[in-house]
Amino acid sequence: MTVLMSAPTTRRRARSAGSAAKQSRRSSLAVSRAMLWPALATSIVLTQIPFVVTIFYSLQNWNLLRPGDRGFAGLDNYVSVLRDGSFLSSLGATVAVTGSSVVLSTVLGLLFAVLLDRNFRGRGLARTLMITPFLVMPAAAALVWKWSILDATTGMANWALGLVGIPPVAWNTDVPIVTIIAVLTWQYTPFAMLILLAGLQAQNKDVLEAAAVDGAGPLRTFGWITLPHLRQYVEIAVLLASIMLLQVFDPIAIMTRGTGGTKTLSYLLYERAFVGLEVGEAAAYGVMTVLVTIVVATVALRTLFKVFSTEGLGR
Amino acid sequence: MTTSRLRGSLVTAVTWVLVLAFFFPVAWMVFTAFKPERQAATMPPTFAPDLTLSGFQAVFDRDMLPYLINSLSASVGSTLLVLVLAVPAAYALSIRPIVKVRDALFFFISTRFMPVAASIIPVYLLLQSVGGLDNITWLTILYIGVNLPIAVWMMRSFLAEVPRELIEAAQLDGARLGTEIFRVVLPIVMPGIAAAGLICFIFAWNEFFLANLLTAQVARTTPPFLTSFVDGRGQFLAVLSAAATVAIVPVVIAGWIAQKQLVRGLAMGAIK
Structure with missing residues (x-):
């Protein structure tokens, strides 16, 4: 999944013929490379090499509790990953958690972006308050939501429901997946909002005025002009949020420990590797997770393209 | 024109309600931090607690x-x-x-x-x-x-x-x-x-x-x-x-x- 740079130009530089202009171009190319390589090398060492090692581990039979048994296993780990029901259910959990959080935070983010793009008194303050959930440490958010907002007996959610006569819900024990989606949506709505707000502000005001002059109502203008314009921004928000949320770990480790349909791939891998000490199998989960990420990113983009180009939202 | 202005202030009001709802967990967390432990988790919630710094004291004691x-x-x-x-x-x-x-x-x-x-x-x-x-x-x-x-x-x-x-x-x-x-x-x-x-x-x-x-x-x-x-x-x-x-x-x-x-x-x- 990575593309490496071509080799440096040392050889070419050895043949030092050519005009002075060519010479300076080359030396400036060499300088550019010298500026680029430290970052590139750091990135390769810290992320690519470990991934290659992960692939190697995934082909090995290796449990840390039985160091003597280590050996080449071929694709055995992948076979047992696919046979084991926990991979599929985990894939389902990942899709459910990521999918609902991404959709909810994009829809809410669009709503807030439109509301906060209007001119009104205190808009700056409203925007400041709105971006705060994104700045809050995810571990703190998970803890506060679990114990302060969603607690069955003393939580604010149940208190608020009680005000309108709805009986309390045991969020943390009965519907753990809802608690995870709630926290993730809360944290990622500001993120989606920021990107969509940037999109709204980049809109050509003349076109909007022309539409208004032509007698298009605000809803039609929004559906026919603003939404199509926002398309690329929605795509980016969805794509980035999906990729970040696919690997989400904090709220699951803190709030549910993988119970109630919240055992996502990253949490399953964590359990297999660092609780079960199954290095080979966990590495296979790691490789599968990377594949799923690539597939989701691709599918997410494709689907979005389709939805927008064939349906033309807002009719 | 008054109807459109009325609608404008209505949208503004809705905006504020939603924004404050979103900000509420943070505000509530900070508020709870200043409560004594016995008033922190109660039903119904304590809206007029005896404000104290003992929570922060305990944090740094730990x-x-x-x-x-x-x-x-x-x-x-x-x-x-x-x-x-x-x-x-x-x-x-x-x-x-x-x-x-x-x-x-x-x-x-x-x-x-x-x-x-x-x-x-x-x-x-x-x-x-x-x-x-x-x-x-x-x-x-x-x-x-x-x-x-x-x-x-x-x-x-x-x-x-x-x-x-x-x-x-x-x-x-x-x-x-x-x-x-x-x-x-x-x-x-x-x-x-x-x-x-x-x-x-x-x-x-x-x-x-x-x-x-x-x-x-x-x-x-x-x-x-x-x-x-x-x-x-x-x-x-x-x-x-x-x-x-x-x-x-x-x-x-x-x-x-x-x-x-x-x-x-x-x-x-x-x-x-």
Whole structure:
């Protein structure tokens, strides 16, 4: 999944013929490379090499509790990953958690972006308050939501429901997946909002005025002009949020420990590797997770393209 | 026209209700931090508590300071090193001529999108074998890997906005590379560097997975330490809220102050 740079130009530089202009171009190319390589090398060492090692581990039979048994296993780990029901259910959990959080935070983010793009008194303050959930440490958010907002007996959610006569819900024990989606949506709505707000502000005001002059109502203008314009921004928000949320770990480790349909791939891998000490199998989960990420990113983009180009939202 | 103005104020009112609802968990957490423990978790909630600092007192009695210092050194250290690596790289990718810019950019962003799952097992085993677990330096180094791509990506979009004539003029003047960068380009992109640095700082400060897995006592950072305030035996909500408040305050205040740069950095990093 990575593309490496071509080799440096040392050889070419050895043949030092050519005009002075060519010479300076080359030396400036060499300088550019010298500026680029430290970052590139750091990135390769810290992320690519470990991934290659992960692939190697995934082909090995290796449990840390039985160091003597280590050996080449071929694709055995992948076979047992696919046979084991926990991979599929985990894939389902990942899709459910990521999918609902991404959709909810994009829809809410669009709503807030439109509301906060209007001119009104205190808009700056409203925007400041709105971006705060994104700045809050995810571990703190998970803890506060679990114990302060969603607690069955003393939580604010149940208190608020009680005000309108709805009986309390045991969020943390009965519907753990809802608690995870709630926290993730809360944290990622500001993120989606920021990107969509940037999109709204980049809109050509003349076109909007022309539409208004032509007698298009605000809803039609929004559906026919603003939404199509926002398309690329929605795509980016969805794509980035999906990729970040696919690997989400904090709220699951803190709030549910993988119970109630919240055992996502990253949490399953964590359990297999660092609780079960199954290095080979966990590495296979790691490789599968990377594949799923690539597939989701691709599918997410494709689907979005389709939805927008064939349906033309807002009719 | 009065109906449209009425509708306008109605939308504004709805906006405020929604915004305040979204902000409520943070406000409630800070409020709870100032309550005595017995009034923190009650039904119905206590809206007029006896305000106290005892929650914060308890947090620092439990020795939160070393964890905050660990978080600070990992975040500041990794952010500075990321900038030292990312600014020249982004400069090479945007201003000075280089082949395969797209490939390099794609490479950087793809490493950011690669799940930690892809690399964590070898990293853990390596650190274990060299005695690098529970070591803040190693955590700092790993954070460089996490944040470098974002910084390169963001810095490149900021640098792309520097007028080329400015640089060409400096080059014609015979300004050497160092002068070109320090005198001409850096002052212009300083806000961009600040934004990229802030985002790297926030991500490092808030990071939980690596910190939780790779540190134990000595190098423990704030996010995993927070979870230790959940106490199965008794009431803990006030002290937990106080600890969480202390943990989020640096980043939230920094984010509020640098809001413009932050928003611009995120949007530009994402879109351009």
